[in-house]
Amino acid sequence: MALELGVFVVPDATDLGRTMEQVRLADELGLDLVGIQDHPYQRGFLDTWTLLAYLAGRTSSIRLVPDVANLPLRLPAPLAKAAASLDLLSGGRLELGLGAGAFWDGIVAMGGPRRTPKESVDALEEAIAILRAFWRGDDPLRVDGEHYAVRGLHPGPAPAHPIGIWLGAYGPRMLRVTGRLADGWLPSLGFSKLTEDELAVRHEVVDDAARAAERDPTEIRRALNVTLAGEPAGWLDTLRRLADKRFETFIISAEGDPLDVVRRAADLAAQLRDSG
Numbered sequence: 001m002a003l004e005l006g007v008f009v010v011p012d013a014t015d016l017g018r019t020m021e022q023v024r025l026a027d028e029l030g031l032d033l034v035g036i037q038d039h040p041y042q043r044g045f046l047d048t049w050t051l052l053a054y055l056a057g058r059t060s061s062i063r064l065v066p067d068v069a070n071l072p073l074r075l076p077a078p079l080a081k082a083a084a085s086l087d088l089l090s091g092g093r094l095e096l097g098l099g100a101g102a103f104w105d106g107i108v109a110m111g112g113p114r115r116t117p118k119e120s121v122d123a124l125e126e127a128i129a130i131l132r133a134f135w136r137g138d139d140p141l142r143v144d145g146e147h148y149a150v151r152g153l154h155p156g157p158a159p160a161h162p163i164g165i166w167l168g169a170y171g172p173r174m175l176r177v178t179g180r181l182a183d184g185w186l187p188s189l190g191f192s193k194l195t196e197d198e199l200a201v202r203h204e205v206v207d208d209a210a211r212a213a214e215r216d217p218t219e220i221r222r223a224l225n226v227t228l229a230g231e232p233a234g235w236l237d238t239l240r241r242l243a244d245k246r247f248e249t250f251i252i253s254a255e256g257d258p259l260d261v262v263r264r265a266a267d268l269a270a271q272l273r274d275s276g
Helices: 016-028 048-056 076-089 104-109 117-136 172-181 196-212 232-244 258-274
Strands: 004-009 033-036 063-066 096-099 141-144 149-153 165-167 221-228 249-254
Touching: 004 016, 004 258, 016 033, 016 048, 016 258, 033 048, 033 249, 048 063, 048 076, 076 117, 076 149, 096 117, 117 141, 117 165, 117 172, 165 172, 172 196, 221 232, 232 249, 232 258, 249 258
Parallel strands: 004 033, 004 249, 033 063, 063 096, 096 165, 221 249
Antiparallel strands: 141 149
16 A cells, blocks of 8 residues: 555644644645544534544545544444545545544443443444445335344445545454454554554454455555654654554644644655655
8 A cells, every 4th residue: 555644633722823834734735644633522622524624625635534533422324424524515425433432431421331341342443334325325224223223224425435444453352343343453553552563463453353354454454643753854664664564545734833743744754756
Protein backbone atom coordinates (compact mmCIF):
# COMPACT_ATOMS: atom_id res chain seq x y z
CA MET A 1 0.00 0.00 0.00
CA ALA A 2 1.13 3.55 -0.73
CA LEU A 3 2.32 5.58 2.24
CA GLU A 4 -0.20 8.11 3.55
CA LEU A 5 0.24 10.96 5.99
CA GLY A 6 -2.28 13.04 7.86
CA VAL A 7 -2.72 15.07 11.03
CA PHE A 8 -4.48 14.47 14.34
CA VAL A 9 -6.66 17.47 15.17
CA VAL A 10 -8.13 18.13 18.61
CA PRO A 11 -11.84 19.12 18.27
CA ASP A 12 -11.21 22.20 20.39
CA ALA A 13 -14.40 24.17 21.03
CA THR A 14 -12.53 27.03 22.71
CA ASP A 15 -10.75 28.16 19.52
CA LEU A 16 -13.02 27.36 16.59
CA GLY A 17 -10.98 29.32 14.08
CA ARG A 18 -7.78 27.43 14.81
CA THR A 19 -9.55 24.07 14.80
CA MET A 20 -11.08 24.73 11.38
CA GLU A 21 -7.95 26.29 9.92
CA GLN A 22 -5.84 23.20 10.69
CA VAL A 23 -8.10 21.02 8.57
CA ARG A 24 -8.55 23.60 5.82
CA LEU A 25 -4.77 23.98 5.57
CA ALA A 26 -4.20 20.21 5.59
CA ASP A 27 -6.65 19.91 2.69
CA GLU A 28 -5.04 22.79 0.79
CA LEU A 29 -1.54 21.32 1.22
CA GLY A 30 -2.58 17.90 -0.05
CA LEU A 31 -2.38 15.78 3.08
CA ASP A 32 -4.16 12.44 2.86
CA LEU A 33 -6.35 12.43 5.94
CA VAL A 34 -7.30 14.06 9.20
CA GLY A 35 -8.11 12.19 12.40
CA ILE A 36 -10.51 13.65 14.98
CA GLN A 37 -10.76 12.07 18.42
CA ASP A 38 -14.22 11.25 19.77
CA HIS A 39 -14.72 12.02 23.45
CA PRO A 40 -18.29 13.38 23.74
CA TYR A 41 -18.04 13.75 27.53
CA GLN A 42 -15.15 16.22 27.21
CA ARG A 43 -16.74 19.62 27.84
CA GLY A 44 -14.12 21.51 25.86
CA PHE A 45 -14.56 19.43 22.70
CA LEU A 46 -16.94 19.81 19.80
CA ASP A 47 -19.04 16.78 18.90
CA THR A 48 -16.87 14.79 16.52
CA TRP A 49 -19.58 13.77 14.04
CA THR A 50 -20.97 17.29 13.81
CA LEU A 51 -17.46 18.60 13.24
CA LEU A 52 -16.68 15.99 10.58
CA ALA A 53 -19.85 16.86 8.68
CA TYR A 54 -18.99 20.57 8.87
CA LEU A 55 -15.46 19.88 7.63
CA ALA A 56 -16.69 17.71 4.78
CA GLY A 57 -18.48 20.70 3.31
CA ARG A 58 -15.39 22.91 3.60
CA THR A 59 -12.74 20.60 2.17
CA SER A 60 -12.32 18.98 -1.21
CA SER A 61 -9.96 16.02 -1.08
CA ILE A 62 -8.72 15.16 2.40
CA ARG A 63 -10.17 11.98 3.94
CA LEU A 64 -11.95 12.18 7.28
CA VAL A 65 -11.49 9.68 10.12
CA PRO A 66 -13.10 9.62 13.57
CA ASP A 67 -10.05 8.53 15.54
CA VAL A 68 -11.70 6.54 17.05
CA ALA A 69 -15.52 6.62 17.24
CA ASN A 70 -16.77 6.02 20.78
CA LEU A 71 -18.96 2.97 20.21
CA PRO A 72 -20.56 2.79 23.70
CA LEU A 73 -22.08 6.24 23.09
CA ARG A 74 -22.99 5.67 19.42
CA LEU A 75 -25.44 2.89 18.62
CA PRO A 76 -24.19 0.92 15.60
CA ALA A 77 -27.26 1.29 13.35
CA PRO A 78 -27.44 5.10 13.70
CA LEU A 79 -23.65 5.16 13.39
CA ALA A 80 -23.86 3.17 10.15
CA LYS A 81 -26.39 5.65 8.77
CA ALA A 82 -24.35 8.66 9.88
CA ALA A 83 -21.21 7.20 8.32
CA ALA A 84 -22.94 6.35 5.04
CA SER A 85 -24.51 9.81 4.90
CA LEU A 86 -21.20 11.57 5.53
CA ASP A 87 -19.47 9.36 2.98
CA LEU A 88 -22.07 10.36 0.38
CA LEU A 89 -21.89 14.04 1.25
CA SER A 90 -18.08 14.06 1.12
CA GLY A 91 -17.79 12.11 -2.13
CA GLY A 92 -16.43 8.93 -0.53
CA ARG A 93 -13.93 10.50 1.88
CA LEU A 94 -14.81 8.77 5.17
CA GLU A 95 -13.06 5.91 6.93
CA LEU A 96 -14.44 4.71 10.26
CA GLY A 97 -11.99 4.48 13.10
CA LEU A 98 -13.76 2.50 15.80
CA GLY A 99 -13.01 1.72 19.44
CA ALA A 100 -14.55 -0.61 21.97
CA GLY A 101 -14.60 2.07 24.65
CA ALA A 102 -12.46 3.69 27.34
CA PHE A 103 -12.87 6.40 29.99
CA TRP A 104 -15.90 4.58 31.34
CA ASP A 105 -16.72 7.19 34.00
CA GLY A 106 -17.26 9.74 31.23
CA ILE A 107 -19.31 7.28 29.19
CA VAL A 108 -21.55 6.50 32.17
CA ALA A 109 -21.91 10.20 32.95
CA MET A 110 -23.48 10.64 29.48
CA GLY A 111 -25.88 7.76 30.00
CA GLY A 112 -23.83 5.05 28.34
CA PRO A 113 -23.08 1.57 29.67
CA ARG A 114 -20.13 0.55 31.80
CA ARG A 115 -18.70 -2.58 30.18
CA THR A 116 -16.08 -5.06 31.22
CA PRO A 117 -13.22 -5.70 28.77
CA LYS A 118 -14.97 -8.86 27.55
CA GLU A 119 -18.31 -7.11 27.17
CA SER A 120 -16.77 -4.23 25.26
CA VAL A 121 -15.18 -6.53 22.69
CA ASP A 122 -18.35 -8.64 22.43
CA ALA A 123 -20.31 -5.45 21.74
CA LEU A 124 -17.74 -4.33 19.16
CA GLU A 125 -18.09 -7.59 17.21
CA GLU A 126 -21.88 -7.22 17.20
CA ALA A 127 -21.54 -3.62 16.05
CA ILE A 128 -19.26 -4.55 13.15
CA ALA A 129 -21.84 -7.08 11.95
CA ILE A 130 -24.54 -4.38 12.01
CA LEU A 131 -22.35 -1.82 10.24
CA ARG A 132 -21.43 -4.26 7.48
CA ALA A 133 -25.02 -5.42 6.99
CA PHE A 134 -26.34 -1.86 6.89
CA TRP A 135 -23.82 -0.73 4.29
CA ARG A 136 -24.36 -3.94 2.32
CA GLY A 137 -28.08 -3.20 2.18
CA ASP A 138 -29.41 -6.31 3.92
CA ASP A 139 -33.17 -5.69 3.92
CA PRO A 140 -34.78 -6.19 6.31
CA LEU A 141 -31.79 -6.02 8.62
CA ARG A 142 -32.05 -8.29 11.63
CA VAL A 143 -29.28 -8.84 14.17
CA ASP A 144 -30.00 -10.27 17.60
CA GLY A 145 -27.09 -9.79 19.96
CA GLU A 146 -26.50 -9.55 23.65
CA HIS A 147 -25.63 -5.84 23.46
CA TYR A 148 -27.33 -4.70 20.24
CA ALA A 149 -30.46 -5.85 18.47
CA VAL A 150 -31.76 -4.60 15.14
CA ARG A 151 -35.16 -5.99 14.18
CA GLY A 152 -36.48 -5.35 10.71
CA LEU A 153 -34.53 -2.18 9.85
CA HIS A 154 -34.65 -1.01 6.24
CA PRO A 155 -31.10 0.27 5.71
CA GLY A 156 -30.05 3.20 3.58
CA PRO A 157 -28.55 5.20 2.09
CA ALA A 158 -25.61 3.19 0.83
CA PRO A 159 -22.18 4.80 1.24
CA ALA A 160 -20.34 6.24 -1.75
CA HIS A 161 -17.45 3.79 -1.37
CA PRO A 162 -16.60 0.75 0.78
CA ILE A 163 -16.00 2.45 4.13
CA GLY A 164 -13.03 0.95 5.93
CA ILE A 165 -13.40 -0.05 9.57
CA TRP A 166 -10.10 0.66 11.34
CA LEU A 167 -9.94 -0.64 14.90
CA GLY A 168 -8.10 1.02 17.76
CA ALA A 169 -6.88 -2.32 19.10
CA TYR A 170 -4.24 -3.22 21.70
CA GLY A 171 -5.09 -6.42 23.57
CA PRO A 172 -4.82 -9.91 22.08
CA ARG A 173 -8.54 -10.40 21.55
CA MET A 174 -9.04 -6.98 19.93
CA LEU A 175 -6.08 -7.67 17.66
CA ARG A 176 -7.64 -10.99 16.65
CA VAL A 177 -10.92 -9.21 15.90
CA THR A 178 -8.93 -6.81 13.73
CA GLY A 179 -7.45 -9.67 11.76
CA ARG A 180 -10.79 -11.43 11.33
CA LEU A 181 -13.18 -8.54 10.73
CA ALA A 182 -11.54 -5.16 10.20
CA ASP A 183 -10.05 -3.30 7.25
CA GLY A 184 -7.36 -1.59 9.27
CA TRP A 185 -5.47 -1.46 12.55
CA LEU A 186 -5.30 2.05 14.09
CA PRO A 187 -3.44 2.11 17.42
CA SER A 188 -1.67 5.05 19.07
CA LEU A 189 2.06 4.80 19.68
CA GLY A 190 3.76 6.16 22.74
CA PHE A 191 1.18 5.43 25.40
CA SER A 192 1.40 2.70 28.02
CA LYS A 193 -0.69 0.37 25.85
CA LEU A 194 1.82 0.22 23.00
CA THR A 195 5.54 0.80 22.56
CA GLU A 196 7.63 0.56 19.42
CA ASP A 197 9.30 -2.64 20.63
CA GLU A 198 5.92 -4.37 20.76
CA LEU A 199 4.81 -3.60 17.21
CA ALA A 200 6.09 -6.76 15.53
CA VAL A 201 4.34 -9.03 18.03
CA ARG A 202 1.05 -7.14 17.65
CA HIS A 203 1.28 -7.29 13.84
CA GLU A 204 1.74 -11.04 14.05
CA VAL A 205 -1.41 -11.49 16.14
CA VAL A 206 -3.39 -9.58 13.50
CA ASP A 207 -1.75 -11.59 10.71
CA ASP A 208 -2.42 -14.98 12.33
CA ALA A 209 -6.08 -14.12 12.90
CA ALA A 210 -6.44 -12.93 9.31
CA ARG A 211 -4.96 -16.14 7.92
CA ALA A 212 -7.19 -18.25 10.17
CA ALA A 213 -10.17 -16.38 8.69
CA GLU A 214 -8.80 -17.01 5.17
CA ARG A 215 -7.99 -13.35 4.68
CA ASP A 216 -4.84 -11.81 3.22
CA PRO A 217 -3.05 -9.96 6.08
CA THR A 218 -1.52 -7.50 3.62
CA GLU A 219 -4.99 -6.18 2.79
CA ILE A 220 -5.44 -4.91 6.36
CA ARG A 221 -4.17 -1.33 6.40
CA ARG A 222 -1.70 -0.56 9.18
CA ALA A 223 -2.36 3.00 10.37
CA LEU A 224 -0.71 4.66 13.35
CA ASN A 225 -1.37 7.68 15.52
CA VAL A 226 2.08 8.96 16.41
CA THR A 227 3.19 11.99 18.39
CA LEU A 228 6.47 13.23 16.93
CA ALA A 229 8.94 14.47 19.52
CA GLY A 230 12.39 15.99 19.49
CA GLU A 231 13.85 18.12 16.73
CA PRO A 232 11.74 18.27 13.55
CA ALA A 233 14.85 17.38 11.54
CA GLY A 234 14.54 13.85 12.91
CA TRP A 235 10.84 13.33 12.21
CA LEU A 236 11.35 11.95 8.71
CA ASP A 237 13.70 9.26 10.01
CA THR A 238 11.12 8.35 12.68
CA LEU A 239 8.40 7.86 10.06
CA ARG A 240 10.71 5.89 7.78
CA ARG A 241 11.62 3.62 10.69
CA LEU A 242 7.94 3.05 11.46
CA ALA A 243 7.21 2.42 7.78
CA ASP A 244 9.85 -0.32 7.94
CA LYS A 245 7.76 -1.74 10.79
CA ARG A 246 4.88 -2.22 8.35
CA PHE A 247 2.86 0.94 8.84
CA GLU A 248 1.44 2.61 5.73
CA THR A 249 -0.67 5.42 7.17
CA PHE A 250 0.50 7.94 9.74
CA ILE A 251 -1.72 10.40 11.62
CA ILE A 252 0.70 12.71 13.36
CA SER A 253 0.65 15.26 16.14
CA ALA A 254 3.40 17.29 17.77
CA GLU A 255 3.90 20.07 20.26
CA GLY A 256 3.87 23.65 19.06
CA ASP A 257 1.68 25.79 16.85
CA PRO A 258 -0.87 23.40 15.26
CA LEU A 259 -0.67 25.22 11.92
CA ASP A 260 3.10 24.83 11.87
CA VAL A 261 2.62 21.13 12.56
CA VAL A 262 0.31 20.88 9.53
CA ARG A 263 2.90 22.63 7.34
CA ARG A 264 5.65 20.33 8.58
CA ALA A 265 3.40 17.35 7.94
CA ALA A 266 2.97 18.44 4.34
CA ASP A 267 6.76 18.66 3.95
CA LEU A 268 7.15 15.20 5.47
CA ALA A 269 4.50 13.78 3.15
CA ALA A 270 6.35 15.12 0.10
CA GLN A 271 9.62 13.62 1.31
CA LEU A 272 8.05 10.27 2.06
CA ARG A 273 6.48 10.16 -1.40
CA ASP A 274 9.76 11.13 -3.06
CA SER A 275 11.59 8.36 -1.22
CA GLY A 276 9.00 5.79 -2.33
